[in-house]
């Protein structure tokens with residue numbers, strides 16, 4: 001099953017996951033990154049690379065983070081980023097928008 005980026009990435013965007021992904025399936029939005037569910041090969045390398053523990057296998061998402069599976073998937077839809085399935089984040093480049101669900105997440109507290 002694909003992996004999913006959750007709220008611990010918002011406004012952090014460390015980028016270590018992008019550097020280690022062997023299939024370039026992690027795309028950059030304005031405040032967070034998103035894993036393409038159809039391009040992810042489920043290797044799991046990104047999980048240990050992320051310093052904020054933002055990434056989960058979709059079937060192992062904690063209940064309070066389960067909505068991020070839809071957020072990652074729907075980011076690519078026509079009504080959101082419109083990226084579809086471009087087959088590589090490097091060529092697609094960063095997108096200046098986010099899934100609307102990101103704005104509903106609690107802002108990260110300093111400290």
Ligand code: F3S
Nearest residue numbers: 009014015016017050
């Ligand atoms: Fe975000 Fe972690 Fe990747 S903070 S950019 S999911 S390494």
